Amino acid sequence: MAKSQGREYVWLQCTETNELNYRIQINTRGGLPESMKEGLRKYCRRLRKHTIHRIKRK
Numbered sequence: 001m002a003k004s005q006g007r008e009y010v011w012l013q014c015t016e017t018n019e020l021n022y023r024i025q026i027n028t029r030g031g032l033p034e035s036m037k038e039g040l041r042k043y044c045r046r047l048r049k050h051t052i053h054r055i056k057r058k
Helices: 034-037
Strands: 009-014 020-027 040-044 049-056
Touching: 009 040, 020 040, 020 049, 034 049
Parallel strands: none
Antiparallel strands: 009 020, 009 049, 040 049
């Protein structure tokens, strides 16, 4: 299998609880889109509602 070039795994961290809830793969070539820099609305299990999640690199 060929290793995917230009892609990277990152974590999405909840802005309210600071928990790392999601691990996603993003394309690093060409920079991040503006929507990803602002954050994504994802479900937080602890709060039981949708909150803003920002990219966190380990």
